[in-house]
Amino acid sequence: MTRRRFMLGSACAGGALAIYGGEIERHWIEITHRDVFIPGLAQAFDGFRVAQLSDIHLDDYTEPFFLRDAVRHINELNPDAVFLTGDFVTHELLPVRFSIGPAWQCANLLKQIQCPHRYAVMGNHDVIVGSELVSEALTTNGITVLINGHVAIERAGARFWLAGLDDPVAGEPDPGAAIPASIRNVAHEPIILLCHAPDYADDLIVVPEGQAVSLMLAGHSHGGQIRLPIVGPLVLPDLGRKYIEGWFRFGSLQLYVNRGLGTVGLPIRFNCPPEIALLTLRSA
Numbered sequence: 001m002t003r004r005r006f007m008l009g010s011a012c013a014g015g016a017l018a019i020y021g022g023e024i025e026r027h028w029i030e031i032t033h034r035d036v037f038i039p040g041l042a043q044a045f046d047g048f049r050v051a052q053l054s055d056i057h058l059d060d061y062t063e064p065f066f067l068r069d070a071v072r073h074i075n076e077l078n079p080d081a082v083f084l085t086g087d088f089v090t091h092e093l094l095p096v097r098f099s100i101g102p103a104w105q106c107a108n109l110l111k112q113i114q115c116p117h118r119y120a121v122m123g124n125h126d127v128i129v130g131s132e133l134v135s136e137a138l139t140t141n142g143i144t145v146l147i148n149g150h151v152a153i154e155r156a157g158a159r160f161w162l163a164g165l166d167d168p169v170a171g172e173p174d175p176g177a178a179i180p181a182s183i184r185n186v187a188h189e190p191i192i193l194l195c196h197a198p199d200y201a202d203d204l205i206v207v208p209e210g211q212a213v214s215l216m217l218a219g220h221s222h223g224g225q226i227r228l229p230i231v232g233p234l235v236l237p238d239l240g241r242k243y244i245e246g247w248f249r250f251g252s253l254q255l256y257v258n259r260g261l262g263t264v265g266l267p268i269r270f271n272c273p274p275e276i277a278l279l280t281l282r283s284a
Helices: 001-028 066-075 096-110 124-140 199-203
Strands: 030-038 050-051 079-082 118-120 149-155 156-164 191-194 214-220 246-250 254-257 274-284
Touching: 030 214, 030 254, 050 096, 066 274, 096 274, 118 156, 149 274, 199 214, 199 246, 199 254
Parallel strands: 030 274, 050 079, 079 118, 156 191, 191 214, 214 254
Antiparallel strands: 050 274, 149 156, 246 254
16 A cells, blocks of 8 residues: 555545544434342432433533533433532633533533423532532522532431532532531432542541441533544543543442543544433332
């Protein structure tokens, strides 16, 4: 093969991969199903189904029609709760003001989720754009935002606690405020934690607040977004380099890392499709 033919063939292959990753796989949502066994979970919550959506990054590369498709998938799953683990918008090169409109557009689309329990935490891009601005858009559209806070999820006289941390990369997470002593280690009242950055689990497992958590849901890494055979992920963000996607366990703490919906850097996904996770809680 001549050098010219090799270069031409390489260019064609690269172009084909870019079209596949940018137009096909980037819009190919995978629904991940998993049972999660929670020690101490009341029988009233056995079978409680949680849909997790993360890293929407609306209007940077994620088109409104694609988020509408994700909302349609969630509504078809008919979950009991929807947990949104951050990065609703993107901040990279353009001034912050260009992300305010997409924050409201994203929240207006998420309002179409037909579920009584909808909760969110901030991601690093949201914090940079402005937590107050993004939170206002979400709360105005019926989505409760937890920033170093917690709330009780109740059913048939039983409950579990949902806690949410500020983003560990760009914000100021306060586990003591999100998981105070008053809700820790209460019989039949386990704690589920929303935290955008998965690698923050290493900080949590050495403190009493983290040791009281049964399940942590995170995103941030996009699962690597572009994962080449043998090489693996090309680029990973700070605090998203160790626990990249899927399931991890640290003693009593379980961690699930969602691959997210959107992209940053390049509008391409390869060997790493977007994800909606449907987690069914089980009494253990």
